[in-house]
Amino acid sequence: MIARRLLLAGCVLIGAWLVVPTLVAVPVGFSGTRAFVLPPQGWSLQWYENLFTDRRWWDATRNSLVIALLTTVVATVTGTFTALALDRSEFPGKGVVVALLFSPAIVPVILLAIGLFYLFLRLRLAGTIGGLVLAHSVIGMPIVVRTVTASLGERDRRIEQAAAGLGAGPVAVFRDVTLPLVAPGVFAGAVFAFLGSFDEVVLSVFLTSPQTQTLPVLMFNAVTREVDPTIAAASTVVLVFTTLLILIGMRLGRKGLVSRVI
Amino acid sequence: MSKDYGAGAPAVADVSLDVAPGEFMTFLGPSGSGKTTTLNMIAGFVAPTAGAIRLGDQDVSAMPPHRRGIGMVFQHYALFPHMTVAQNIAYPLRQRGVAAAERERRVAEALEMVGLDGYGDRRPAQLSGGQQQRVALARALVFRPPLLLMDEPLGALDRRLREKLQTEIRRIHHELGVTLVYVTHDQDEALMLSDRIAVFADGRVVQVGTPDELYERPASRFVAEFLGDSNVFTGELGAGVLRLPDGSALRMPTNGRSAGRATVVVRPERMRLVTDPASPTGHNGLPGQVVDVHYLGTARKVEVRVGERSVLVHEPVGAATGAAPGDRVVVSWSAADCVLVEGAG
Numbered sequence: 347m348i349a350r351r352l353l354l355a356g357c358v359l360i361g362a363w364l365v366v367p368t369l370v371a372v373p374v375g376f377s378g379t380r381a382f383v384l385p386p387q388g389w390s391l392q393w394y395e396n397l398f399t400d401r402r403w404w405d406a407t408r409n410s411l412v413i414a415l416l417t418t419v420v421a422t423v424t425g426t427f428t429a430l431a432l433d434r435s436e437f438p439g440k441g442v443v444v445a446l447l448f449s450p451a452i453v454p455v456i457l458l459a460i461g462l463f464y465l466f467l468r469l470r471l472a473g474t475i476g477g478l479v480l481a482h483s484v485i486g487m488p489i490v491v492r493t494v495t496a497s498l499g500e501r502d503r504r505i506e507q508a509a510a511g512l513g514a515g516p517v518a519v520f521r522d523v524t525l526p527l528v529a530p531g532v533f534a535g536a537v538f539a540f541l542g543s544f545d546e547v548v549l550s551v552f553l554t555s556p557q558t559q560t561l562p563v564l565m566f567n568a569v570t571r572e573v574d575p576t577i578a579a580a581s582t583v584v585l586v587f588t589t590l591l592i593l594i595g596m597r598l599g600r601k602g603l604v605s606r607v608i
Numbered sequence: 609m610s611k612d613y614g615a616g617a618p619a620v621a622d623v624s625l626d627v628a629p630g631e632f633m634t635f636l637g638p639s640g641s642g643k644t645t646t647l648n649m650i651a652g653f654v655a656p657t658a659g660a661i662r663l664g665d666q667d668v669s670a671m672p673p674h675r676r677g678i679g680m681v682f683q684h685y686a687l688f689p690h691m692t693v694a695q696n697i698a699y700p701l702r703q704r705g706v707a708a709a710e711r712e713r714r715v716a717e718a719l720e721m722v723g724l725d726g727y728g729d730r731r732p733a734q735l736s737g738g739q740q741q742r743v744a745l746a747r748a749l750v751f752r753p754p755l756l757l758m759d760e761p762l763g764a765l766d767r768r769l770r771e772k773l774q775t776e777i778r779r780i781h782h783e784l785g786v787t788l789v790y791v792t793h794d795q796d797e798a799l800m801l802s803d804r805i806a807v808f809a810d811g812r813v814v815q816v817g818t819p820d821e822l823y824e825r826p827a828s829r830f831v832a833e834f835l836g837d838s839n840v841f842t843g844e845l846g847a848g849v850l851r852l853p854d855g856s857a858l859r860m861p862t863n864g865r866s867a868g869r870a871t872v873v874v875r876p877e878r879m880r881l882v883t884d885p886a887s888p889t890g891h892n893g894l895p896g897q898v899v900d901v902h903y904l905g906t907a908r909k910v911e912v913r914v915g916e917r918s919v920l921v922h923e924p925v926g927a928a929t930g931a932a933p934g935d936r937v938v939v940s941w942s943a944a945d946c947v948l949v950e951g952a953g
Binding site (some may be wrong): 513 | 677
């Protein structure tokens with residue numbers, strides 16, 4: 347009994363340790379004064395008002411959403427087809443190709459950022475939305491490959507054979523059977539590609555210009571330069587938004603695909 | 609035709625079979641005997657390394673599966689989980705461009721045929737295994753294929769359901785007159801369902817015949833032992849006798865076979881237990897002692913020790929002798945019931 351209570355207390359402590367720091371910003375965002383103080387002195391919605399009316403914050407939010415959406419499209423399409431190609435082919439050196447594919451997820455992001463920074467300077471992609479989409483897709487695509495590969499591994503190939511036997515050509519089999527069967531993996535991958543882009547900081551710090559500044563970069567800059575509870579309001583919005591996305595992703599990818607990626 | 613995967617012995621070697629239109633042909637054999645690979649070659653999922661597959665007058669060896677127009681039912685149903693039952697059954701019709709009204713009518717007809725009227729809007733996951741296999745059967749037949757392939761379709765179902773579906777498969781086969789190739793490793797299923805059975809072993813067809821031909825006149829010890837229980841005697845063949853290593857002799861028809869080592873199979877239900885050691889003319893009698901008796905409902909399975917060997921006798925329950933373990937008995941059977949099989953082993 348005592349052991350059980352100790353275990354429970356331990357779990358609560360660890361849970362608090364994981365969650366509380368994220369939640370600290372929430373009350374600060376509703377503060378009545380221009381100060382990062384806990385507990386806040388007085389309450390107001392002025393920082394939220396500021397967040398949604400100040401051009402700087404609004405532009406950054408829009409940039410982030412546009413980049414994240416485009417990244418989702420690029421990463422999901424390329425990642426899905428890569429996973430399908432890997433599933434269908436056996437060739438010498440396949441292991442090496444897979445390892446290279448996943449390397450952006452393993453190599454320290456800062457190294458990738460520096461490399462891309464110099465490359466994009468030459469290609470005149472630095473500071474552009476297109477460049478950021480490409481950079482974020484490098485991170486997002488392996489995630490999609492992984493979730494789609496997991497879905498492909500779970501599917502029953504006999505179902506595709508059945509469709510072929512019933513008169514479906516290769517295109518019809520793919521459209522009617524394979525794609526619906528791996529849809530949960532595609533959706534889960536898309537959600538994570540979006541999130542990966544939406545809260546990406548390191549690559550973005552190197553690759554954004556003042557015009558293409560994303561929300562996380564603006565928050566990062568703001569928190570180092572000024573003390574403004576608008577950051578806390580922005581954090582809260584981002585927190586709620588990303589949590590919602592994760593919940594949606596978990597519903598779509600019921601078969602444990604999401605938990606496998608996290 | 610043959611299939612060689614490159615490593616080790618070929619999966620299927622020199623299989624040559626003719627299936628008549630409307631026939632119920634079963635491929636029977638242990639797992640790994642090549643029966644499923646052969647079926648997959650007919651369906652077009654596996655390409656033969658050598659040989660040809662003809663459907664009617666047409667060589668379909670190089671044709672992709674979706675052009676062959678063959679129905680197939682899989683062991684694990686292989687229904688489309690994201691479609692309703694009706695959408696599953698309509699799928700082959702949709703691929704063939706059948707108009708919506710006609711499609712609906714034929715789906716309803718197919719559902720009725722398998723006894724699932726009113727289940728059209730359900731998802732496969734909401735059905736039991738037996739119901740799912742009925743849907744798979746309806747889906748494979750709705751486009752009226754000339755040939756239906758079934759790959760251990762009842763393997764995942766429990767015994768009672770299996771028997772029920774066996775009866776239905778037979779009924780549907782009779783009603784539609786479709787040619788059916790059925791794969792199973794269950795000998796009782798093969799005997800009950802088939803017009804003819806092809807017995808597979810190690811990638812080859814070892815015997816083809818009607819169920820009673822295979823059962824009563826097995827060509828080899830393998831077929832005899834795979835289909836039901838059997839007593840196997842090996843010895844030296846002489847004029848009308850098989851001399852066993854222990855010195856005793858079995859009377860039997862030699863059918864012009866030359867002398868030498870030979871193997872004889874006797875079915876347990878052809879044997880009787882008697883008390884009189886003097887065998888009547890044309891009969892064999894081996895004295896022994898009852899070791900064990902199993903009651904099977906329809907028969908009593910009696911194990912008798914004869915010298916160094918164990919002999920199995922099936923007594924019909926209505927004519928049982930009541931022999932009990934320990935009793936001294938004589939195992940008796942007609943010489944005509946000795947079946948000479950290939951090979952001496």
